[in-house]
Amino acid sequence: MHQDEYAQALIKALENTTREEAGEIVKRFIALVRRAGHIRLLPKIVAAYERLQKIREKRSGAIVSIAKEQDAQIYDRAIKEAVGELRVSSETITLRTDETLIGGYRVTTRDKMIDRSFKRSLSTIYHRAISD
Amino acid sequence: MNNIIIEKIKKEIAGFSPAQSVERIGTVVRVGDGIVEIDGLTDAMMSEMIVFDDTERKPLAETLRSKDAVFGLVLNLEEDAVKAVILGDGARVKEGMIAKGTGKVLSIPVSNDLVGRVVNALGEPVDGKGDLPRETFYPIERVAYGVIDRAPVNVPLHTGTKAIDAMVPIGRGQRELIIGDRYTGKTIVAVDTILNQKSEPKETRPICIYVAIGQKESKVAQLVHELETRGAMEWSIVVVAGASDPAAFQFLAPYAGAAIGEFFMEQGKDALVVYDDLSKHAVAYRQLSLLLRRPPGREAYPGDIFYLHSRLLERAAKLSKEKGGGSLTALPIIETQQGDVSAYIPTNVISITDGQIYLDADTFNKGTRPAINVGLSVSRVGSNAQTKAMKKVAGKIRLELAQFRELEAFMQFSQDLDADTKSRIEKGRRLSEILKQYKHLPIQFERQVVAIYAATTGLLDTVPVEEIGNCEKALLHFLDAEYASVLTAIREKKDMDKDTESALVAALARFKETHPAFFA
Numbered sequence: 001m002h003q004d005e006y007a008q009a010l011i012k013a014l015e016n017t018t019r020e021e022a023g024e025i026v027k028r029f030i031a032l033v034r035r036a037g038h039i040r041l042l043p044k045i046v047a048a049y050e051r052l053q054k055i056r057e058k059r060s061g062a063i064v065s066i067a068k069e070q071d072a073q074i075y076d077r078a079i080k081e082a083v084g085e086l087r088v089s090s091e092t093i094t095l096r097t098d099e100t101l102i103g104g105y106r107v108t109t110r111d112k113m114i115d116r117s118f119k120r121s122l123s124t125i126y127h128r129a130i131s132d
Numbered sequence: 133m134n135n136i137i138i139e140k141i142k143k144e145i146a147g148f149s150p151a152q153s154v155e156r157i158g159t160v161v162r163v164g165d166g167i168v169e170i171d172g173l174t175d176a177m178m179s180e181m182i183v184f185d186d187t188e189r190k191p192l193a194e195t196l197r198s199k200d201a202v203f204g205l206v207l208n209l210e211e212d213a214v215k216a217v218i219l220g221d222g223a224r225v226k227e228g229m230i231a232k233g234t235g236k237v238l239s240i241p242v243s244n245d246l247v248g249r250v251v252n253a254l255g256e257p258v259d260g261k262g263d264l265p266r267e268t269f270y271p272i273e274r275v276a277y278g279v280i281d282r283a284p285v286n287v288p289l290h291t292g293t294k295a296i297d298a299m300v301p302i303g304r305g306q307r308e309l310i311i312g313d314r315y316t317g318k319t320i321v322a323v324d325t326i327l328n329q330k331s332e333p334k335e336t337r338p339i340c341i342y343v344a345i346g347q348k349e350s351k352v353a354q355l356v357h358e359l360e361t362r363g364a365m366e367w368s369i370v371v372v373a374g375a376s377d378p379a380a381f382q383f384l385a386p387y388a389g390a391a392i393g394e395f396f397m398e399q400g401k402d403a404l405v406v407y408d409d410l411s412k413h414a415v416a417y418r419q420l421s422l423l424l425r426r427p428p429g430r431e432a433y434p435g436d437i438f439y440l441h442s443r444l445l446e447r448a449a450k451l452s453k454e455k456g457g458g459s460l461t462a463l464p465i466i467e468t469q470q471g472d473v474s475a476y477i478p479t480n481v482i483s484i485t486d487g488q489i490y491l492d493a494d495t496f497n498k499g500t501r502p503a504i505n506v507g508l509s510v511s512r513v514g515s516n517a518q519t520k521a522m523k524k525v526a527g528k529i530r531l532e533l534a535q536f537r538e539l540e541a542f543m544q545f546s547q548d549l550d551a552d553t554k555s556r557i558e559k560g561r562r563l564s565e566i567l568k569q570y571k572h573l574p575i576q577f578e579r580q581v582v583a584i585y586a587a588t589t590g591l592l593d594t595v596p597v598e599e600i601g602n603c604e605k606a607l608l609h610f611l612d613a614e615y616a617s618v619l620t621a622i623r624e625k626k627d628m629d630k631d632t633e634s635a636l637v638a639a640l641a642r643f644k645e646t647h648p649a650f651f652a
Binding site: 008014055073085086098100102110111112113114115119122123125126128130 | 138140141143144145154155156157158159161171172173174175189190191192195196212233403534
């Protein structure tokens with residue numbers, strides 16, 4: 001898995017850099033890969049870099065799922081509270097429609113979720129009722 | 133839908149308030165070979181149970197009809213991901229699925245209703261005899277009791293096998309390894325120990341837990357049938373992780389057995405757990421570790437292979453009175469290859485346990501069964517785990533047999549032997565013969581005491597070697613019929629005082645008079 005390790009190292013090296021600094025870092029990176037004898041891995045390293053960048057971008061944002069488009073307005077305040085609780089920037093929110101939720105909303109980040117959908121509530125009620 | 137459920141649902145709706153809590157989740161990024169890589173779950177704990185939510189994008193009706201959830205067990209906490217093993221149907225776990233943390237370490241349901249049942253590594257019944265209660269849960273992984281909470285091992289666990297109870301005695305709370313090549317009778321020693329508990333009074337009878345790891349399902353079925361036929365399921369539990377079960381189940385099964393044993397131990401009872409076998413357990417753990425990309429060490433086993441078994445076997449203990457006085461005895465089984473006890477896993481487990489019973493393939497093939505190699509077998513608890521009666525009769529037997537083995541080898545090279553050597557050899561042959569025993573016929577300790585006493589005091593010196601077995605049977609039958617009080621006295625007092633010994637000597641003399649055919 002050399003390409004993944006190279007790609008991760010490059011991502012970390014390029015964090016919080018300016019455009020000029022980034023250019024210099026990339027040059028040095030290619031020289032390092034050539035010196036290690038892994039220059040043939042470069043296309044795979046680029047592919048791994050793109051894949052890992054996508055995952056990182058996905059991690060920093062949140063997905064808000066609603067059953068119908070109009071629910072975004074109905075639950076606007078509650079959604080903003082949930083987003084605040086999960087400490088997510090409102091600029092990184094993606095809105096999605098999922099009819100299976102029936103109503104309500106669900107906010108999902110990389111490692112947390114607040115599920116206030118009708119589907120979830122109804123499922124909970126049902127399972128509690130039949131569990132005894 | 134019946135009215136009861138409708139009323140319950142109405143009640144739930146009336147009192148319902150939606151959950152406010154934030155759930156910890158992750159997303160499955162890779163799944164294969166029973167291993168899942170999850171992105172997220174940043175606060176995951178080691179050995180935490182996670183649940184895979186396969187209801188994403190499914191309508192409510194389908195969600196309600198959905199099968200039981202698939203669980204996973206977190207085993208790797210990496211910088212950017214969490215890796216877990218799937219505990220269930222791996223085909224239901226897909227990339228992109230949500231994995232939720234439960235915040236709990238893996239536990240199994242335990243109860244007194246487990247006795248008589250066959251369960252899997254998660255404590256779920258697999259014998260088709262109905263559900264088990266799920267009120268009390270014990271963690272699969274748990275720190276062993278400390279020194280202060282333990283008491284010395286001094287109560288015998290009678291295996292019913294003469295050679296073991298006389299020369300390699302096992303105490304309650306001890307770990308005694310059973311080691312040998314394939315088909316040398318290792319499982320039989322363990323099963324006979326379980327069967328022999330029939331002769332124990334109910335109040336002191338240990339609960340026996342047999343853990344089958346990587347065994348053929350047919351072998352386990354046969355074993356359960358044997359236990360059922362002999363009535364032993366009344367005090368036994370079987371935990372199965374067969375050869376066709378995932379490596380994760382084979383890895384967890386021994387710990388599940390230990391957790392069940394601890395449940396009974398903490399009630400002040402005695403429990404016995406047999407791990408059959410830990411060689412397959414090590415192989416299953418190696419498979420999981422390699423799939424989790426942990427660095428392989430010697431023989432491709434992971435670096436913590438010793439800890440895998442040491443933390444399991446340390447959970448066997450004899451508890452102090454303050455902690456209830458219960459005990460958990462462990463009989464781990466290890467399979468060697470071509471008698472090599474110096475291999476990696478065997479040496480690991482030998483160094484952990486309080487002794488070993490070594491079963492020799494050559495001895496087995498010569499017809500001496502149980503094929504116990506007395507020279508390589510030891511019990512580090514020793515005579516502390518023997519009744520006084522057995523201590524008196526078995527004291528010399530180990531030494532006499534060791535001398536016999538040396539002389540037997542010498543005998544092959546020389547025919548001119550002095551009278552003393554010849555008599556030692558003849559005595560040794562008779563002692564070896566008296567220690568032979570058929571499988572699944574365990575003998576109560578008082579009968580063992582009598583048989584060994586007869587052999588060591590010279591009663592059998594004139595009996596042809598090939599007739600020793602029949603003579604022993606006839607002797608015990610004779611004592612049952614005419615001198616039952618002698619056996620009762622030994623059983624109740626667990627000792628052979630002067631009066632009992634005199635009565636036994638008189639009984640043996642009477643036996644010799646009334647059964648001249650045995651004595652040449």
